[in-house]
Amino acid sequence: MLKAEHISVLLENRQVLNDLSCTFRAGEFWGIIGQNGAGKSTLLQCLAGLLAPNQGQVLVDNEDMHQLDPLSRAQKVAYLMQEQEPSLAFSVYQAVEMGRYPWPDNPENRHRVTEQTLTACRIDQLKNRSILQLSGGERRKVEIATCFAQNSDYLLLDEPFNHLDVVYQRFLVKKLQAIARDKAVVMVCHDINVVAKYCTHVLMLLGDDCYLSGDSATMLNKANLEELFDESQ
Amino acid sequence: MQTRQWLKRPWIWWLFLLLALIVSVSVGSVALPLNQLFNPDSITYSIVWQLRIPRALNAMLVGGSLALAGLLIQNLVKNPLADPYLLGVSGGAASCQLLVIMLGLSLSAEALFLIGFGGSLLATLLVLKLSYHGRIKPNKVTLNGVVMAFGFAAIISFMLSLADGQQIRSMMFWLMGDLSFAQPSWLMVVILGLCYFLLRQQHTALDLLARGELFARKSGVHAERLNLMVFVMTALLTSMAVAQAGTIGFVGLIIPHIVRLLVGYQHRHLLSVTILAGALFLLIADTLARTVLSPIQLPVGIFTALVGVPVFLVLSRKI
Numbered sequence: 001m002l003k004a005e006h007i008s009v010l011l012e013n014r015q016v017l018n019d020l021s022c023t024f025r026a027g028e029f030w031g032i033i034g035q036n037g038a039g040k041s042t043l044l045q046c047l048a049g050l051l052a053p054n055q056g057q058v059l060v061d062n063e064d065m066h067q068l069d070p071l072s073r074a075q076k077v078a079y080l081m082q083e084q085e086p087s088l089a090f091s092v093y094q095a096v097e098m099g100r101y102p103w104p105d106n107p108e109n110r111h112r113v114t115e116q117t118l119t120a121c122r123i124d125q126l127k128n129r130s131i132l133q134l135s136g137g138e139r140r141k142v143e144i145a146t147c148f149a150q151n152s153d154y155l156l157l158d159e160p161f162n163h164l165d166v167v168y169q170r171f172l173v174k175k176l177q178a179i180a181r182d183k184a185v186v187m188v189c190h191d192i193n194v195v196a197k198y199c200t201h202v203l204m205l206l207g208d209d210c211y212l213s214g215d216s217a218t219m220l221n222k223a224n225l226e227e228l229f230d231e232s233q
Numbered sequence: 234m235q236t237r238q239w240l241k242r243p244w245i246w247w248l249f250l251l252l253a254l255i256v257s258v259s260v261g262s263v264a265l266p267l268n269q270l271f272n273p274d275s276i277t278y279s280i281v282w283q284l285r286i287p288r289a290l291n292a293m294l295v296g297g298s299l300a301l302a303g304l305l306i307q308n309l310v311k312n313p314l315a316d317p318y319l320l321g322v323s324g325g326a327a328s329c330q331l332l333v334i335m336l337g338l339s340l341s342a343e344a345l346f347l348i349g350f351g352g353s354l355l356a357t358l359l360v361l362k363l364s365y366h367g368r369i370k371p372n373k374v375t376l377n378g379v380v381m382a383f384g385f386a387a388i389i390s391f392m393l394s395l396a397d398g399q400q401i402r403s404m405m406f407w408l409m410g411d412l413s414f415a416q417p418s419w420l421m422v423v424i425l426g427l428c429y430f431l432l433r434q435q436h437t438a439l440d441l442l443a444r445g446e447l448f449a450r451k452s453g454v455h456a457e458r459l460n461l462m463v464f465v466m467t468a469l470l471t472s473m474a475v476a477q478a479g480t481i482g483f484v485g486l487i488i489p490h491i492v493r494l495l496v497g498y499q500h501r502h503l504l505s506v507t508i509l510a511g512a513l514f515l516l517i518a519d520t521l522a523r524t525v526l527s528p529i530q531l532p533v534g535i536f537t538a539l540v541g542v543p544v545f546l547v548l549s550r551k552i
Contacts (some may be wrong), residue, residue, distance in 0.1 A: 050450055074453025081451070085310075087444040088498045098441055102453035150452070 001025050002047060002184060006024055009042050016042045023153065024201075025222045029180035031057040031195030031216065032188045032230065034205030040188040041082055041204070044156050047186065048079035059155070075103035078152040082159050082188075084143050089130040092123060095142050099149030104150070113149060121145040122171070138161040140146035142170065148179075155179060157187040161194070170223070173198050192228075196220050239398050240495045242503040246509035250293065253513055257292075257520040258285045262276040277391055292519040292533075293512035295474045298425050300511020302470040302494075303485030305432075305502060307462050309444050310371040312524060316486035317471040318464065319378040320464075323480040324385025325356025330393050331404055332407050343414050349476035356381065357468040365437040368457050369464060371446070408483030409532035412519050428466045435459060436500040443498065483537040484511055487545050514541070 002024040009017040014088040024030055032040050045051040046058055051064040051093075054222045058065040059077050067074070078099075091096075097114045103112070118124040121140050126134065131142060140163045147155060160176075162168045176185050177198050189195050195202055195216060206227050212219060239245060258281055259265065269277035282406070293297045302317035308481075318324075321521065329352030330345055341350070360381055364373035389408070396404060432439065438459055443450040488511045496502045518536040525531065 048451060050447065068453045070450065071453045074451065079451045081447065084448065085311075085445045085447075088493075090440070094440070094499065095444075098437075098444070098452060101437055101441060146452075165400070168370050 001059070001061060002186075003059040004043070004047060005056050005059060007043075007053035007058065008055045009046060009051065011042065012151060015051070017046070017211075020211050021056075022078045022203055022211070022213050024184045024186055026153065026182060026184050027180065028179060028201050029199045030184070030201045030203060031185040032186065032205065033190070033192060033195055035207065035228075038205035038207055040205055041158050043071070044079065044158050044188060045185070047154075048077050048156050049073045050079065055226075056104055071102050072224050073144070074150065074152065076152055077154045078147040078150040080157040080160055082144060082162070084139070089132045092125065092129050092131060092134070092142050093127040095131050096123075096127075096145045096149050098152075098223035099146040102150065102152075112114065113151070117143045117145050117149040120150060120175075122168075135163055138169070140164055141168065153183055155183060155185045157185070159188050159190065161189065161191065167195075192220070193224070237495055241506065241507045243509060246506060250509060250513050250516070253520070254289055254293075257289050257516055258518065260286060260524050262523070284288075287416050288412055288519070289516055290354045291415060291478065292412050292516045293479075294417055294421050294425065294457065295478045295481065296488075296515025297508040297512040298421065298470040298474045299308075299485040299515035300488035300492075300507045300514070301425070301428065301504070302474070303511075304489040304507045305467045305470075306485075307489055308439060309460060309463055309506065310375045310443070312375055313490070315375065316482075316485075317467060317474075318382065318427065318472065318480065318482075318485070319375065321356035321381040321385065322353040322358040322468065322471040323361075323475055324382050324389070326350070326389050326475040327386055327408060327480060328352060328392075330407065331389060331474075334404055334407070335392050335396050335400060337400075340406055345414060346476045348361050350472050353472035353475050356385070357406070357472065361464060361468075369460055371460075374464075376384065401528075406532055407479040409534035410479040412481075412515075412533055413530065415477050418473070418477060421477065424469055424473060425508070428470060430501070430503055430506060431462070432466070435462075436504060438502075439463075439500040440498070443500075477548075478533075480534070481515065481537060482534050483541050484515055486532055487537075488540040490512055491545055491548055493540075535543050 004022050006019050006021050007017055008019055016075065022042065034040050042051065046053050049058065049068065052066050066071065093114060096117055097110060100110050100113060118127050123145055126138060131139060133142055144160060160172060164172065172207060173194060179185055195199040199216045202219045204219065204224060205211055212224060263280060265277045265280060267273035270281060276304040278293060299317055306315045306317055306319055307313060311503050326349040330349045333340060333348055360371060360374060360377050363377045366372055392403060393401060430497055438454045440450050441454050442456060442459060446456050489507055492503060492507045496506050517531045518540050521536045522531045
């Protein structure tokens with residue numbers, strides 16, 4: 001159970017989140033929606049333990065996220081950044097293998113899991129290429145695969161479908177749905193149709209410190225969506 | 234990515250280093266009969282064992298330290314133009330030591346070493362302190378380091394303009410690097426060895442850090458602690474090198490780039506090969522510096538660039 005308890009975040013004197021509470025359980029597939037600047041990415045970073053909230057706390061399996069050491073935190077939670085900064089020319093294989101960092105694998109096991117993940121994410125034919133020579137979409141697939149290789153209980157994804165073609169988008173969302181059968185998947189997504197069709201739960205950041213959460217069938221009603229699309233925000 | 238598998242093996246580099254050492258010791262302004270090498274009364278014996286071998290070991294130690302420091306600082310600030318002197322080390326050490334030379338104080342080599350070491354550590358602490366806002370911010374380090382370097386350059390130019398002819402010559406030598414000055418120091422062996430040992434344990438974490446601090450943190454690396462450790466190591470290694478041999482340029486900038494082109498980006502291979510390649514490179518440059526116009530000895534800094542630039546350009550075209 002990953003739990004945000006009354007968290008508030010101030011970034012450079014701007015109140016980004018104010019008193020937000022929400023609980024994410026295994027078996028749930030969450031979509032977080034809201035307009036730009038509503039605090040979706042900030043929330044995800046708090047849940048991933050990368051940003052300490054100014055007030056409130058994040059609990060993972062009843063432990064305070066910010067008391068955990070980085071390794072056990074990464075064993076619990078995998079996080080996909082919205083944009084990965086460009087870096088050195090590691091190979092795709094090496095990049096995906098980095099997802100195994102939190103786990104004390106032996107080399108054979110590490111190799112096996114990395115190969116399996118590459119195949120499962122349909123990028124095994126890229127494995128010897130440099131990550132700098134990939135297209136934007138291919139690089140996104142590598143970043144997602146790195147998160148999958150981490151094999152954590154909670155998967156937090158910031159706009160996972162960015163740069164991906166429609167075929168892979170559909171493949172990915174079905175894969176996430178499958179993962180969410182025994183883990184918790186939380187994704188920030190701007191595509192309401194995808195959220196409505198695949199997510200079991202939804203968290204709406206509506207601005208003015210108004211947060212609504214619940215199962216997607218009841219939450220995505222006309223009144224809430226009108227609020228979400230309100231152009232005066 | 235074409236990396237050369239055989240170049241990833243450290244023993245190959247040890248072999249190169251041994252060959253270079255033999256060549257370096259046997260050439261010089263005085264031709265030496267090799268059969269006298271182990272005769273303690275001969276002139277050969279004293280030149281080889283008291284002059285050339287200590288100087289060659291010094292070159293290897295300084296070269297290895299600077300190259301490792303360069304690899305670390307480029308990883309920390311994510312800037313390919315960064316070199317170990319970015320932390321203000323060279324300026325701090327140079328200012329203090331030049332002041333001593335200019336004041337005409339006749340200090341022992343050890344005292345001059347300690348003054349340089351102290352000056353460089355002070356300057357580094359200043360840069361790191363200015364870049365500390367809850368944690369050390371790498372992009373602040375870059376900016377503060379460059380700005381501080383300009384400040385120190387002005388102080389150094391000021392001192393040079395006040396110095397007389399004989400002083401200027403010894404100052405210039407020092408500013409461009411001079412390996413004939415000091416004996417190889419055991420402290421440096423220990424620090425370099427210790428840094429390598431500690432970094433070797435963290436080689437995967439260093440790979441992750443190279444992909445960005447946030448990436449490293451989200452993957453489970455204790456990035457704040459690693460950053461701090463690596464900054465301290467860079468400062469120590471560079472301060473030692475500068476105090477030992479002056480500000481030898483270019484090794485810390487170019488060797489990490491060359492080694493990455495040769496063996497790839499994983500620190501599993503990078504760490505050892507960078508140290509060994511830096512040692513090899515500075516040994517060759519120093520051998521050239523003292524033999525090309527012998528008996529005149531040239532500052533080694535000239536040859537690090539003269540050798541390094543073409544090597545880098547050829548490699549970056551080929552790979």
